[in-house]
Amino acid sequence: MSARRVVGLVVGVLAWAFSMPALAEPRVEDFRVRKLVVGTMRVPPFASRGDDGVWSGLSIELWQKVASQLNLGYEFREFDYDPDAMVHALQTRQIDLVVAAMPVTTDGEARFDFSHAYFAAGVGVAVRSEPTAGILATLRRLFTWQLLVPIGGLVGLLLLVGTSLWLIERRRNPGHFDPRMMQGIGDGIWWAAVTMTTTGYGDKTPITWRGRAIALVWMFTSIFCIATFSATLASSLVVGRLKSSVDGPEDLPRARVGTVAGTAGELWTKAQGLKVLTYPFMIQASKALKRGEVEALVVERAILGHMIQEYQWNDLLILPQTLTVRDYAIAIPSGSPLMEDINRAVLTVTHHPDWKELVQRYVGQSEP
Template sequence: MIKKISFLLLLLIGFFVSAQTAQDTTAIRVGITGSAPFYIQNEKPEGIVPDLWREIAFSLNRQYQYTKFDSVKEGMQATANGDIDVLVGPITINSRRAETVSFSQPFFDTQLAILAPVLDLSFWDHIKPFFSSTFLYAVCLLLIILSIVGTLFYLLEGRKFPDEYGDHPIKGIGIGVWLAIVTMTTVGYGDFAPKTPRGRFVMGAWMVISLIMATSFVAGIATTLTVSSQQEKTIKNLGQLEGKKVATPSYDKVLNQVRNVGGSPVPVTNVNEAYQLLKDEQVDAVLYDEVPLEYVFKNEDKEEFILSKKNIQPQHYGFIFPLKSDLRRAVDLQILQLREDNTISDIITQWINSKE
């Protein structure tokens, strides 16, 4: 009896081991979607994601077969229906998608970047600050104050010395303004000087006031000129997209972000289309994921365009599994390992540099 029970136990153990082995050798049904450099559709799939999945499958000792999907939406539906075991690609992790599928650990953290042509400042751009309203208001206000001080000085002292200040009020006020300017700038030519106690009081008070005021005026004007002269025409941040045509992916979140800063979004289907619109001068800038932008941004164009990364709309890429997937945990562990040893970063860098 004992021998029969032992024999049955051995049969059961052998059955479970065989079933487990058969399960491990079953090819994983992998859906793939995305665009270059994450997924390049050739005779054999190439790109960042195929290279990454190859590393994961090798570590799991599992075979796999690809099924291509034109969009994440189609791949998600196939995953939810159980037609595939995992959907791989540059898939943004968000709460809305997580309602129907399960996400892996993020394999890459990304952001939007801005690609725009390099625009040099013209001669007018350099002198335009001198015609700004702030600069003109400051100069006009200073002239008014000088006129008031010159008039007051003429009334208190200039009329008493017509030989020096002239009989005509305009000439006398002009000399008073000149004296106020000389006093404010601490030049001190000595051609005119107050002689009466009231005149000296006015000029003494003006010395103190002008010392404080001149410092403030000079600092304000210098700041205005410096800030204005340093303003670049090259688009490097979201604030500079106002009134500009911007090629963007056709995602509502990105389109609305451009509209919120006063820009006009031009939806495109892929980054190559956006880059071509920029080169054809049909748009003023491109707002797209940084990795595809770096990939299409050719080395020979780096003197004509500039790529700016300003931490715009950070997002995370992950793989999609059915809600009750037994495969997800094993893939999560591999993703964490590949991130820790910088394998994923090396793969991405290699593909971006492959266009150089």
């Protein structure tokens, strides 16, 4: 065999060998002749399944719009609160992509690809507030030093004004202010109280110029006293309602903290080195917080807000601080030919004016 033929044969073999992987790679057209298998799990308000088996949620509607643009058929495969199994199925290509509440992470990026982000999820803290119903709960909020000090000051003022008025009026006005000390001081305190509350029965009236001067000063002073007392009372009731062992992120290392598997909240607690109780799904974690098994729950604010609103759990509240922000995206196997098309479709959907309305409908806000 001549050298020219040998060289030609080698070149041909090498060309065939290098072309094999390319021939084996799926093309975008291949996905249009079969249904895509889309992995998901129930994470309201991003993905939820009704009793009729129909899926809905912000992430679900995003995918439906993307699939419609790309003319892709698909079917959902639910992973029952098992994010690890869902990720494993994606890596082994048992499913074609994941659409749920998938946070973008460096660890995930090393194992598969992410589309462009479609939602910025702020991680927050939910705590249990003090009971707000019942006589005992109300009394417990009222009898605090914050409220008892102004009450004591108010009683002292009534005693001072009432006694002063009695000392001035007792001789010239005995019909209204009894000359006897205990009865007379009582008359003075009664007058000071009804004047302060603007009730003004008129059964007791000062007649001396000094008594009327005290009355005039007390009328204006009592307006300020009532306003201050009302503000203090309202503040005491609100603070009592919001009272919790966790007031902010700085309290989390000393508290019993819970989170939900597969959420951005779990990622944050791990990054902070917190010891946490991890629950498989949100409803279980929320009930653990309600019964006091944990003192705080670290999960995405949108998920927390939806759960509290859905079940009318007014004894739970979300602290104002946002711990971190994680982007949500569609997860796709590494090297998938669908990536570019999906990215373009995601950008088209999220830049359309209807997207903000969709976010508002499901999440109630567009910012973390």
